[in-house]
Amino acid sequence: MTTLPPKMFAVIQTHDGYTGSPSGPFIEDAADWLAEAEIDVPEPGPGQVLIKLRTASVNPSDIHFIKGEYGQPRVKGMPAGFEGCGDVVATGKGAEALQGQRVAFVAAGSGAWAEYVVTQALMCIPLRPDISDEDGSAQIVNPMTAMAMVDIARSAGEAFVVSAATSQLGKLMCALGRDLGLKPIALVRRAEAVESMKAHGAHEVLVTTDPGVVQKFSELSHELKPRVFLDAVADQLSEQIFCAMPNGARWVVYGKLSPELPKLTQTGQLIFMNKRIEGFWLTQWMTSTPPADQMRVVAEVQARFADGRWKTDVSERLKLRDVVGNLADALKKSDGKVLITP
Ligand SMILES: NC(=O)c1ccc[n+]([C@@H]2O[C@H](COP(=O)([O-])OP(=O)(O)OC[C@H]3O[C@@H](n4cnc5c(N)ncnc54)[C@H](OP(=O)(O)O)[C@@H]3O)[C@@H](O)[C@H]2O)c1
Structure with a gap:
């Protein structure tokens, strides 16, 4: 003792x-x-x-x-x-x-x-x-969140969007997405991170400080049809990305790295395009996920x-x-x- x-x-x-x-x-x-x-x-x-x-x-x-x-x-x-x-x-x-x-x-x-x-x-x-x-x-915090959120993305198609992709969690999700045969679209704010994010599993990488980023995302969105946006930034650019996503898209806000508060500019999309804005918190996931499923996630992590x-x-x-x-x-x-x- x-x-x-x-x-x-x-x-x-x-x-x-x-x-x-x-x-x-x-x-x-x-x-x-x-x-x-x-x-x-x-x-x-x-x-x-x-x-x-x-x-x-x-x-x-x-x-x-x-x-x-x-x-x-x-x-x-x-x-x-x-x-x-x-x-x-x-x-x-x-x-x-x-x-x-x-x-x-x-x-x-x-x-x-x-x-x-x-x-x-x-x-x-x-x-x-x-x-x-x-x-x-x-x-625990980032790996379990990565597993839970990529699971959300996987249920809605091949491509999904990840903001602040150079964060530890962003990198875990891109790597996991690639390993599952998915197509993570990474948003980064530093141009020098593009190549390393590709090595980390991103299918495409867009730089948020590029003035053409929304246009470039719209083109990618038409081609790859991402229906889940895993977002830790939640600023006005996030809202523009969400607006450029296809019918049925889900904006899953799980962090607030930017202090900017976004305005909704196209509320009609929530009505006519079946788009949804929601949150994710691991604490909630842990209380709502059966222990056996959590143990499987822990073992995989x-x-x-x-x-x-x-x-x-x-x-x-x-x-x-x-x-x-x-x-x-x-x-x-x-x-x-x-x-x-x-
Ligand atoms: N909801 C949940 O259950 C849950 C669970 C785990 C984590 N999270 C959230 O997930 C996010 C990432 O966590 P982490 O531990 O992986 O973070 P981290 O490794 O500490 O990385 C944060 C990175 O985000 C980037 N960043 C910071 N401010 C930004 C901004 N305004 N716009 C764009 N990028 C910005 C920076 O990368 P660069 O300098 O390379 O740009 C920074 O290094 C956090 O918001 C955290 O609170 C939520």
Whole structure:
């Protein structure tokens, strides 16, 4: 049995609740939202586990959350961070089976940016030994979302559209789409990303800063008939892309990388062309998908990381004690995740 220290280092939130004015997953200075603290090591309650952190990954949802613009309220003094991997070092009643296991987890008790994390056993996935800690730290939020959303796309035809395609999730979806024989149409904002996105599985790549992008998309849309738009940007260009899609198209908004609020310009399309605007949230998917189906998805996710069909691109590695000082700068780098280790 591991002897646990009474105190731990953590990066804690300095605000409560929500903000009324969302401005997107960007920060100028993490100290506006976070602070360093020595706090008590949390204790797992019934159905919970205590995890000694190996690696945490930083997702846009973490930044929305610390700024008070995510789907759940902040708790001042609680560690930040949703996702990571580590070793289960203590368990509450009913969670004993996980004792000693290396798991990927989503934090649902205390945050991941701390030396120790409490979460529900149900939010942990034991990791295969051939998955690295870095891949293990980003094994749930994006990979499960990629599997669920490409499934939506697959049900509606061959071609589908992915915005912010250079994001980790965009790359996972393009690769998965290609492997399933689908035709992902990738939207990127940096022209230099075109070739790498093709290598990542995109069938076509359009650059959103190109003044002719809507015209080029319209031509592609006529040819390939994409009926699902998986969109993490949700700005006015997204609306124009949706308007250029064929009958029956679905605009599935799953992120808000742009603070711009789009206006609907062709509401008749919703009436006469059977088009739909909807959202996707993994949390909802997890509560509505039968456990057996989720286990199949988990096994496929781990198989894809283990054999290299998927990998986690890393842009920066930070120590927990450097998060408050350096996170804002680390997040400015493109093309990869910021990872945090104790
Ligand atoms: N709804 C859900 O259940 C769910 C689950 C997982 C993720 N998500 C969402 O999925 C999105 C991607 O997550 P991720 O972890 O893959 O992100 P990520 O790897 O951190 O990448 C984000 C990338 O998006 C691009 N980007 C940022 N702002 C943009 C803008 N205004 N327009 C176009 N592109 C922009 C940037 O790439 P470049 O610098 O290369 O342009 C940036 O590196 C986020 O919005 C996240 O919240 C939602």
